[in-house]
Amino acid sequence: MSLIGTAIELDQVLYRWPGQAEACLDIPALSVAAGERVFLYGPSGSGKSTLLGLLGGVNVAQRGRVSVLGREMRAIGARQRDRLRAAHIGFLFQQFNLFPWLSAIDNVLLPASFSAERKVRATSERPLRDEAARLLTQLDLAPSLWGKSAAELSVGQQQRVAAARALIGRPQIVIADEPTSALDAARQLAFVDLLRRECAAAQATLIFVSHDERLAVHFDRQISLVDVNRAANRAELQGSAS
Amino acid sequence: MMAMLKLAAHSAWARRLTLGVTLFSIAISTAMLLSVERIRLNARQSFTQSVSGVDLVVGARTGGVQLMLYSVFHVGQATNNIEWTSFAALAGHPAVAWAIPLSLGDSHRGFAVLGTSAEYFPRFRYGDGRWLKFSDGKAFSRVFEAVIGSEVAARLNYRVGDSITLTHGFGNQALTEHADKPFAIVGILEATGTAVDRTVHISLEAMTALHLDWVAGAPVPGLSIPQNYVEKFDLRPKEITAALIGLKSRADVFRMQRFVNEFRGEPLLAVMPGVALDELWQTIGMVERALFAVSALVIVVGLCGLVSTLLAGLNERRRELAILRALGAGPGDVFMMLAIEGVLVTTAGAMLGVAVLYAATHLAAGWLLAQLGVVIAAQWLSPAEFGLLSLVVLTGLLASLVPGWRAWRMSLADGLTPRV
Ligand SMILES: Nc1ncnc2c1ncn2[C@@H]1O[C@H](COP(=O)(O)OP(=O)(O)OP(=O)(O)O)[C@@H](O)[C@H]1O
Ligand SMILES: [Mg+2]
Numbered sequence: 285m286s287l288i289g290t291a292i293e294l295d296q297v298l299y300r301w302p303g304q305a306e307a308c309l310d311i312p313a314l315s316v317a318a319g320e321r322v323f324l325y326g327p328s329g330s331g332k333s334t335l336l337g338l339l340g341g342v343n344v345a346q347r348g349r350v351s352v353l354g355r356e357m358r359a360i361g362a363r364q365r366d367r368l369r370a371a372h373i374g375f376l377f378q379q380f381n382l383f384p385w386l387s388a389i390d391n392v393l394l395p396a397s398f399s400a401e402r403k404v405r406a407t408s409e410r411p412l413r414d415e416a417a418r419l420l421t422q423l424d425l426a427p428s429l430w431g432k433s434a435a436e437l438s439v440g441q442q443q444r445v446a447a448a449r450a451l452i453g454r455p456q457i458v459i460a461d462e463p464t465s466a467l468d469a470a471r472q473l474a475f476v477d478l479l480r481r482e483c484a485a486a487q488a489t490l491i492f493v494s495h496d497e498r499l500a501v502h503f504d505r506q507i508s509l510v511d512v513n514r515a516a517n518r519a520e521l522q523g524s525a526s
Numbered sequence: 527m528m529a530m531l532k533l534a535a536h537s538a539w540a541r542r543l544t545l546g547v548t549l550f551s552i553a554i555s556t557a558m559l560l561s562v563e564r565i566r567l568n569a570r571q572s573f574t575q576s577v578s579g580v581d582l583v584v585g586a587r588t589g590g591v592q593l594m595l596y597s598v599f600h601v602g603q604a605t606n607n608i609e610w611t612s613f614a615a616l617a618g619h620p621a622v623a624w625a626i627p628l629s630l631g632d633s634h635r636g637f638a639v640l641g642t643s644a645e646y647f648p649r650f651r652y653g654d655g656r657w658l659k660f661s662d663g664k665a666f667s668r669v670f671e672a673v674i675g676s677e678v679a680a681r682l683n684y685r686v687g688d689s690i691t692l693t694h695g696f697g698n699q700a701l702t703e704h705a706d707k708p709f710a711i712v713g714i715l716e717a718t719g720t721a722v723d724r725t726v727h728i729s730l731e732a733m734t735a736l737h738l739d740w741v742a743g744a745p746v747p748g749l750s751i752p753q754n755y756v757e758k759f760d761l762r763p764k765e766i767t768a769a770l771i772g773l774k775s776r777a778d779v780f781r782m783q784r785f786v787n788e789f790r791g792e793p794l795l796a797v798m799p800g801v802a803l804d805e806l807w808q809t810i811g812m813v814e815r816a817l818f819a820v821s822a823l824v825i826v827v828g829l830c831g832l833v834s835t836l837l838a839g840l841n842e843r844r845r846e847l848a849i850l851r852a853l854g855a856g857p858g859d860v861f862m863m864l865a866i867e868g869v870l871v872t873t874a875g876a877m878l879g880v881a882v883l884y885a886a887t888h889l890a891a892g893w894l895l896a897q898l899g900v901v902i903a904a905q906w907l908s909p910a911e912f913g914l915l916s917l918v919v920l921t922g923l924l925a926s927l928v929p930g931w932r933a934w935r936m937s938l939a940d941g942l943t944p945r946v
Contacts, residue, residue, distance in 0.1 A: 302939065337941040342851055362856055370854020375942070377852075380845045383533070385540035397529035398854040461942070 290351070291457055291489040292316040292339060297348035299338060308334050309345070310515040314507070318456070321480055321490040323500045326509030330516040332493045335509065336459050339491065340373055341365030353456055370399035374450030374488070376460040376479075381446035384435035388425070391434055392416040392448045395455075402453035419448040423478055439466045440475070447479055454486045461493045476502050530855060534863045537846065538870075541839060545867075548835045549875045555828035556879025556918055559821040560911055561886065566814055572653065572719040574803040577770070579651035581779050583802070584608070584616065584786055585768040587793035591809070594802045597628055597768035599721045600638035604630065607765040612791045616771065619785065621778040624649060627766040629733045632692045632704070637678050639692050639726045641733030641763075647673070649772070652720045662686050663713030669732045669761070673713035677723040686711055692726070692736065704736045731761035771796075825918055829872070829925045836868055836929035840936065844944035847937045861934040868926025869919070876918050880907065 292315060299309040309331045316322050326332055337343040338350050341357050344365075350357045353372055357365055374395070382391045393416055396403035406415050420430060423444040434442060443463055450458050460479065464472040476492070476499055483490040492503060500506045510516045538545055576598050577583075585593040586606035595601045610627075617625035626649055629641035647665045650658050663686040666673055674684060684690070689708045709728060717723055738759055773782060779798065786796035847860055855863075907915070936944075 333943045334941075337943070340852065340942060342941045366854050366856040366859075369852070375852035377848075377942070381849065383536070383846065383849065385536050394529070394533075394853055397532070 289318045290315050291318040291320070291353060292491075293349070293351040294338075295349040295351075297338070297345045297350055299334060299343065299345045301334070306519075307515045309338070309513055310518075311335075311348075311513050314512050316489060316491065318489055319487055321483060321504045322492065323503035323506045324491055324493045324509060325495055325497055325500065325506065326513075326516060327495060327520075329519075330509045331513050332495075332509055333461055335513075336461055336491070336493065339457070339459060340369050340375065342369070367399070370395065371401040372456045374452075374455040374458040376443075376446050376450045376458070376463045378462040379439065379442075379466045381449070382434035382437075382442055384433060387431050387433055388437060388441075388445045389413070389416050389420065389430040391445055392420065392452055394449060395453055399453070402455070406453035416448065416452060419451055419482075420445070422482060423448050440471050443467065443475060444478070447475075447482070451482050451486060451488070455488060457489045457491065458483050459491045459493075462495070463492075464494065464499070465496070472496075472499065473502075530850070530859050530863055531866070533850070534867060537843070538867055544835055544839065545871055548832050549871050549878065551831050552825075552828045552872055552875025552918075552922070553878035553882055555821075555824040556876045556915070557882040557886065558824050559914065559918070560879065560883045562817050562821040563911065563914060564883075564887075566817055570807060570814070574800070574807055575653045576720045576803060577650070577652060577799045578655050579649075579772065580770045580799050581773045581776065582771040582783060582786065582796045583768060583799050584771060584794055584796045587795045590795065590797040590802050591806055593768065593795055593797055594799065594806055596630060597770075598799065598803075600630060600640065600725060604767045607767055608769065608794065609765060609792060610763050612789065612794065613766055613769055615789075615791065616769065616786065619782070621773055621775070621782050622771055623774045624772045626650070626770045627730060627763070628768045628770065629730055629763065629765075630767045632694055632733070632736065634678075634690055634692050634726045635682060637675075637724050637726055638721075639728060641728050641730045641766075643730060646727065650722070650770075652718050652722070656718070658718070658722065659716040660713050661716045663711070666712055666727070666729050666732075669729060669735055670707065670709050671712040671728070671732075672709040673715065673727040674711055675715050675723040675725045675727075676717040678726060679714045684711055684714070686714060690726070692728075694736075707736055730763045730766070734761045734763050735759070825921065828875070829922055832868060832871055832875075832922065833925050833928050836864060836926070837932060840864070840929060840933055843933075844936060844940060847933060848940060848942055848944045851937055852942055857934045857937045860937045861930040863930075864933040865923070865926045865930035868929060869923050872922025872926070873919050876915055876922075880915070 294311050294314040296313075297309060297311045298307050300307045324332055324335070334343070338345055338357070339352055341352070342365075344350075344358050352368065355364070355368060360368070382388075383394075386394075393412060396406050396412055403412070406412055409415070410418070417427070417430070421427075425441060425444050425448070429437060429441060434445065437445065443466070446463070450460070458479070463479070464475050467475060479492070480490065480502060490503075492499075510520055583593060583597050585597055586604060586608055588605055592602065596604050613625065613627055616622060624645065626643060626646050627641075630638060632639035632641075644665050644667065647658050647660075652658075660673075661676065663673070672690065678684065688711045690711065691708050692704045694702045694704060709732070715722060771782070773779060783796045783798070786794050850860060850863075851857075
């Protein structure tokens with residue numbers, strides 16, 4: 285929970301998608317401190333989303349160590365990885381984050397029903413619904429929209445609901461995979477600002493993925509995946525050679 | 527897991543139209559399977575219980591099946607008759623409680639004409655020992671009187687008091703009308719679901735009277751005996767086709783059967799109707815199995831529909847599965863979600879099928895009895911039907927493993943970023 289310490293640590297990680305000949309990730313070392321807000325960028329196909337899958341424990345590296353919140357992902361087993369993800373990681377995607385057949389606020393409440401631990405944290409100060417309402421208010425979503433089904437919201441509104449869902453129950457890590465690419469430029473900045481602020485308030489580590497480098501200045505640290513991922517590096521060199 | 531189930535329910539509700547159609551098709555196939563099964567059992571029952579309380583059926587020596595066919599179902603013809611004296615000898619046997627003569631060969635508009643004694647009506651039993659009942663009128667008491675079965679009455683629209691004429695022979699062998707000797711309908715029997723419904727009953731004396739001016743199966747040219755004179759003749763029959771025999775004690779049945787089969791006067795055959803009917807049903811059991819196979823196939827088609835609906839929906843649900851994964855669901859949970867959905871749809875479909883069956887039997891029972899003579903009892907599910915239902919649900923479970931397995935594979939391959 286403290287700001288000091290490492291949230292994420294990778295050591296000699298090798299990951300290859302099943303059925304693929306080449307490794308997709310080959311990362312000798314990468315670490316992110318707890319509470320750090322990181323901007324991860326790189327060209328399309330450099331393995332950004334794949335890396336996030338490893339951090340969430342959805343995919344597992346074939347070689348090397350991936351430590352998240354002090355737990356080595358391969359060692360703890362599939363069930364524990366799922367638990368860890370449910371309890372401590374908030375996810376945000378490019379689009380289609382929400383179940384269209386649930387209302388906005390019910391979407392926000394979901395993580396609490398998947399993890400008892402997260403529910404306890406979400407209700408530490410106020411009832412669950414009030415906490416969801418607080419987050420939605422923080423994220424500038426008018427109360428008239430809360431009861432609407434997610435399918436009826438604009439893309440920008442949906443992304444803010446998704447952010448509230450990622451943040452509820454104060455996860456220690458928030459992972460956002462290009463959450464702004466469906467928004468226009470003005471809204472992008474506002475959204476990044478909101479997300480950064482909320483993560484700071486929740487003392488969460490933020491991994492923000494984008495290939496739009498204009499957003500980079502808003503973060504504590506910028507990581508170029510091509511620099512840390514030797515596999516992407518190789519691919520890049522081959523691409524420019526031919 | 528609770529959270530998953532709730533989400534699965536929401537998700538299913540969002541797809542209620544497609545799932546509803548699938549559920550409905552499973553319901554229809556289940557109802558069909560069960561009703562075919564019911565009709566099959568009822569048909570078997572009403573067939574094998576076409577006569578009851580009769581210990582032996584006696585006829586001239588032929589095959590047992592053939593004897594049953596003409597004596598009980600009035601189908602086909604006897605190759606030989608029994609002498610009246612033989613019948614009298616059997617009826618007088620000390621072990622015999624009662625004996626009813628049957629005389630066949632004439633017809634009325636496709637329905638068999640049975641000559642018998644008036645004792646037939648209070649003696650004949652069918653099903654689980656039910657008696658014949660008159661829905662209108664009474665048994666014949668005079669020569670030119672007839673009692674008709676319920677189907678004869680319904681098809682030909684006959685009432686008590688109507689007058690009918692009989693035809694010599696059957697079907698395309700029907701030769702000549704006994705047009706000069708009409709019969710008055712004096713009684714109509716209630717539906718039994720047996721051949722009785724399709725029979726015109728007259729007295730043995732009437733049978734003789736019809737053929738007074740006949741020799742060797744053809745009318746004698748120039749000879750015609752008017753109806754009002756026949757009673758002056760000796761109308762006691764010389765021959766009959768078969769006889770139904772009831773014994774004083776069931777224990778005597780094998781002894782009596784041997785007595786008949788070794789009868790000195792002429793070659794006779796005695797069969798136990800229950801055994802013979804069972805044998806006969808076995809020979810036509812192929813139809814039964816074919817019926818069952820067809821309805822089983824209908825179930826398979828219904829379940830294929832279920833699997834294809836779930837599989838087709840899966841591609842559109844890749845996003846949904848990825849969000850579930852991000853929220854903490856494992857591939858196993860995703861598998862369970864799909865499998866449970868399939869099982870629930872099958873179970874609900876099967877239950878709806880049972881409801882449809884009940885509604886249908888309730889609505890159609892009267893019609894089936896009146897039109898086809900098929901008795902469909904509105905009974906609660908039998909253990910065998912329960913077994914059949916669980917088999918349907920079990921097959922549904924197995925079928926649901928396919929989309930579950932596919933979803934499992936998909937969520938492993940996709941990770942958090944489904945490629946759609
Ligand atoms: N589910 C998958 N199965 C097989 N290969 C995959 C899968 N997902 C990604 N890959 C491969 O891994 C490589 C990296 O893909 P990834 O999605 O991680 O890139 P990215 O950096 O996120 O790109 P983008 O900016 O376009 O989102 C690509 O070559 C891709 O083909
Ligand atoms: Mg990506």
